[in-house]
Amino acid sequence: MPSTCLEIDRVSKRYGEVVALREMTFEVRPGELFGFVGSNGAGKTTTMRIVLGVLAADSGEVRWNGAPVDFATRTRFGYMPEERGLYPKMKVLHQLAYLAELHGMSIQAAQRNAEFWIGKLGLRDRRQDTVQSLSLGNQQRVQLCAALVHEPEVLVLDEPFSGLDPVAVDVMSQVLRDKADEGVPVLFSSHQLDLVQRLCDRVGIVRSGQMVAAGTVAELRSGAAARLIVEAPDAPADWARGLAGVTVTERTAGRWTLELAPGTDEQRILHAALATGPVTEFSRHKPTLGELFRNVVTEGDAR
Structure with missing residues (x-):
């Protein structure tokens, strides 16, 4: 039977003499929150960009449901980049509905989903505001809405908790837990290690472009x-x-x-x-x- 995991299999990437990834290998299972941690420059963002097709790997393969990930597959992924990728002058509701339509949803379904996630993430009063008029924390909430609005089968989130206040962290944590409980594999990076420890089912530690330790926190502790x-x-x-x-x-x-x-x-x-x-x-x-x-x-x- 094909695997229902998101699999990153021996993925390598170089920039001239700089080795960004060296046979990066791990998997994110259905219904799992996988925390991806490492120092700045360790290779986390490069890995995520390769998963989403923003970058091409030099070697190795990314698979979903046992098959190599292609453009059609990636339209079913939800991606939240570390750098905000929103249209600053578009209104929140219009933007989210538009992004859902780009992923193939009908106008009615896109509008319905946009309204749902705006309410879920506490943005109902800002739905007609432009993104650039929002605080950085609220922009981060809109960015998560954009990753979720098209009902993705996989979530890949780069530093989703950056800049959030404690209440927003709790809201976002619950949203990610709910998506995992629905069976969605969730991969996210964060430098907030206490949050990763509390929230994640498994953790992968990256160093110099390689996965050097992976498992539950209990498993990682047992090896210490x-x-x-x-x-x-x-x-x-x-x-x-x-x-x-x-x-x-x-x-x-x-x-x-x-x-x-x-x-x-x-x-x-x-x-x-x-x-x-x-x-x-x-x-x-x-x-x-x-x-x-x-x-x-x-x-x-x-x-």
């Missing part, structure tokens, strides 16, 4: 080195020095973060801490997505 938080107010600064398999990664005012080598006995560490006085906290530390991301980027820079 074990860490302990130890709070011992009376312990001397060097109490953990010399403990086999233990590296102190952070210390502030009676609180230590320890990285453990595989197989290190945690109880031995607890006993060593108790020997210095009371221990008010002793817990495993689960790294945040931000910490995982920094570790991956740091490893790449060290090579």
